[in-house]
Amino acid sequence: MLEVMSAAPGYRNRAADGTYVPRPEERPITKFERRGERLGHGVWDLKFEKVD
Structure with missing residues (x-):
C-alpha cells in the first residue's frame, strides 16, 4: 500500500522519512x-494528504 500511495498523483506522505x-x-x-x-x-500506519 505504501508503494501504491507513494506513486499516486495528488497525494503526499505525511511521514517525515516517507514511510x-x-x-x-x-x-x-x-x-x-x-x-x-x-x-x-507488525502494525504500521500510513498517513497521506491530498495535494493540488
Whole structure:
C-alpha cells in the first residue's frame, strides 16, 4: 500500500522519512490490531494528504 500511495498523483506522505507514521492518538486500537500484535504481527500506519 505504501508503494501504491507513494506513486499516486495528488497525494503526499505525511511521514517525515516517507514511510510510516506513529499510530495517531485519534485512531483507536481495533480488535483486529490487538489480535495481530498478540500473534506477533507488525502494525504500521500510513498517513497521506491530498495535494493540488
